[in-house]
Amino acid sequence: MFTVAEENYIKAVYHLQQQQEMVSTNALSAELQTRPASVTDMLKKLKTKRIISYEPYHGVKLSSEGKKVALGIIRKHRLWEYFLVDKLQFGWDEVHEVAEELEHISSTKLVDKLDAFLGYPKFDPHGDPIPDSKGRLASQQQELLSGIPISKTVEITAVGSQSSELLELLKHKGLQMGTRLEVKKIFDFDGSLELKIKNQQVVTISRDLASVLFVKPV
Amino acid sequence: MFTVAEENYIKAVYHLQQQQEMVSTNALSAELQTRPASVTDMLKKLKTKRIISYEPYHGVKLSSEGKKVALGIIRKHRLWEYFLVDKLQFGWDEVHEVAEELEHISSTKLVDKLDAFLGYPKFDPHGDPIPDSKGRLASQQQELLSGIPISKTVEITAVGSQSSELLELLKHKGLQMGTRLEVKKIFDFDGSLELKIKNQQVVTISRDLASVLFVKPV
DNA sequence: ATTTATTTTTAGACAAACCTAAAAAATAAA
DNA sequence: TTTATTTTTTAGGTTTGTCTAAAAATAAAT
Known part of the structure; x- marks a missing residue:
């Protein structure tokens, strides 16, 4: 087509x-x-x-037709990303380029069977919603980590960009999709945050980083 | 490339x-x-x-370089076919066109991880050998079903053609890759064979069909 | 060994998707 | 409201992979 x-x-x-x-x-x-x-x-x-x-x-x-087509492509892209991370053990920061190729495979039967095989996931490994077979997107009440008050526990659901620099930093800090954490302190001087990663170590992140991390209450 | x-x-x-x-x-x-x-x-x-x-x-x-490239493409094609049948529940007679698209995805990391995920299969759903990461093909001592003597038990490993007519017939008879069967009778009149499908029903097939089915002793 | 038929190659064109350079329209500045 | 700047479009080319029609090479037949 x-x-x-x-x-x-x-x-x-x-x-x-x-x-x-x-x-x-x-x-x-x-x-x-x-x-x-x-x-x-x-x-x-x-x-x-x-x-x-x-x-x-x-x-x-x-056009409305164009939106449908776009959602179909995005659906394929995100399902393949989920597959690569969940089944083939790719790092979630190395799936984008491969998914850019896979998203152009045309068979809708393939996409729907892949969806079923993966268990109809609602979000891809970057936390972005996966359109269902009718193009519907799950909406998620997500907020920026920079706006979360002290002592609240949240889960990382998405990142604001796909830049390799950002992904490298997240990996280094031990943060990924689904990581649960609690905001321990907020330093007024530079806006940096001290986080306690659920049952693990404490890390400090900059305000810049907290401003591109989306989280949901848990 | x-x-x-x-x-x-x-x-x-x-x-x-x-x-x-x-x-x-x-x-x-x-x-x-x-x-x-x-x-x-x-x-x-x-x-x-x-x-x-x-x-x-x-x-x-x-050229020798050309053979390497060809085996790389065939490796991808057959691994994807295996994936489609084994993981996504495609019929083994409907995977070819989709695999024709998937075989052109370039990432070698993807291919090798897919191979591992599938458990390093040696043969695809049509019984054709899958080249390993170094381009080596498993050879299989396969014989035509038409040459198998009575009472020997064998397993179907390949079909001599991919025609949809053949695939339809096989499906109807309940025969597929890996099916184990025993030759019960051979009718001299027309060369047709009576087969007992392992622990299941008995079917009769023509000599023409037996001449395109490859099997291995089991 | 010629003629005839088949196979293969050359020559010239076309559509898709990109490019550079130049012109035109829209926006911002004086 | 002119002038200058930025944005966008037009005009004309290039490459990839295809095509048709015609010429050349090989193979087959008399």
Whole structure:
């Protein structure tokens, strides 16, 4: 139905739309590492396929059909990530590129059987919700760790970015998806936090780090 | 390293070479459903990449490097087929097309972890051997069911073709890879065989069918 | 050994997805 | 409200992998 290139554009528009309603050519160009002129070409193509609404010079957004397609791709991406971590023992910080390839395998039967095999997981290893076969996303009342008061126990559910620097830091501190922890102290001077990792050691993290970690009460 | 199109050509040369040393342009054209002119173009390209040896008008064969690449692709194809049948409950007659897509996922780490997850299987669901990480194929002393004497117990290891008609017939008779059976009678009139499926019912199959079923002693 | 038929290659085109350079539109600044 | 800057689009090219039509090489038949 769609080429790999088309699917990557659709996914990029979806992600950028989380930030702002209308997505600009330049934003897509940066996200996809292609030149603006190439983006314009593809937008014209996707418009004729009724996947996006697009008026020259005024940005794009996904049509309802486009959203469906995007959720299908994201579903595949996140299910494969879950598979790689849960079944094949990949580190959760090394699955992204492989999942970028696997998400373009077309068989819907495969996706649905994979979903069943994994036990219909609701969140991927980064804590992001996995759309179900109808495109529905589980919503999670998640908050930033930087806003959690002292002595409350929470569980890490997501990270605000996928940068390898961030993932490296989390690994070093012994933090991952599902880690339970309690905020012990908050230092007013620099906003750094002292955390007690459930039944384990105490670590200190910066305010910058606490501001990209999503948690849920437990 | 290689594009999907290149990999499909390499795989096709490998398969056709099982029949005859030198592979012709026309044979590749038929196998890949492309025109002979397109095949010639690709052969020139693969020659410069030192994947095949090719002299105009005299056919091609894989270089030793080309064989390595081919075995890598076949390894992925067969491991994925095993995964689909063993873990995702696909019928063994419906995995081929999906595996045709999955075999082009590049990560070798993925392949090796998948291999481990599956328990290093030696044969795929069609009974074909799966190359190990060094490209070695398990050889199997397999014989045709039509040559097995009465009262010997054997296990089905492979089928001589992948035609959907054959696969449908096998499914109907309750025969699949790994099925153990004993030859009960051989009717001289038409060469048909009566088989007792291990601890189950008795079925009769034609000589034509027995001539495409590979088995091993058990 | 010629002629005929088949197979294979060359030549020239096309669509997809990218590119650079230049023009046009929109936005911000003077 | 002009002018300058940034953003986006158009115009024209490139590469990959395919195609058709025609030419060349090989194989088969008389």
